[in-house]
Amino acid sequence: GQQVMQIPQYQHVQEGEDFTTYCNSSTTLSNIQWYKQRPGGHPVFLIQLVKSGEVKKQKRLTFQFGEAKKNSSLHITATQTTDVGTYFCAERGGGSNYKLTFGKGTLLTVNP
C-alpha cells in the first residue's frame, strides 16, 4: 500500500522558534490529513487538505499541500509549550479505499 514518510522523526526547539514537519509520498495522494497527539493522549484531527497547492491556516499553524499532491507540510510559528506532542500526517489513498495510512510522526518538544 501507499506509504507516507515523515521527517524529521524528532525536533526540539526553544519556545518562540518556528517548527516544520514534512510528509512525503512517492505517489499522488488523494488527500492528506494532519493529527496531533499530546503525550499520553490520543490523536486529534487538525486539518484535511484536498486540493493541489492548498494552504490552510489555524492560528499559528500553516498547512500546505504540494502542487503535485505528493507532499505536505505543517509549519508552526513561534512555538509554545502547548505545541508539544507528536504530529502525524495520514493519507487516504484513492479509489474505494476506506482506510488511512499514517506516517510515523514527528515528536516536537519545546524548551521553555
Add this chain to the structure above:
Amino acid sequence: NAGVTQTPKFRVLKTGQSMTLLCAQDMNHEYMYWYRQDPGMGLRLIHYSVGEGTTAKGEVPDGYNVSRLKKQNFLLGLESAAPSQTSVYFCATAWGRGQPQHFGDGTRLSIL
C-alpha cells in the same frame, strides 16, 4: 472524549490469556477502526469495519479477531495473548470513507 469510549483503559495479561477490548461510539458513524501504537512505529491498522456486520483486515491482523454486531460497538479480541501484543490500542470512527477519524482514549495493554 464522549464520542468514542474504550474499555478497559489499562489491563495486564499473562501469555496465553484471552480478552476483549470494547469500543463504543455515540456518533452514529459507519466506519470503525482498531489501531495499535508502538514506539517509533506510528499507528498501524489492525482491523476495520465499514458498517454493522462487516469487518476487514488491516495492516497487522494476525493474532486478533473483531466483531461488529451492533453499529455502535466494535470489539477487538485476543484469543491467546503474546508479549508481542503489548501495546496501546486505539479505536477510531469516521462518518464516511476516508473522512477524519475520531479516536478514543486508548487501552494500554501489557502481556507478561
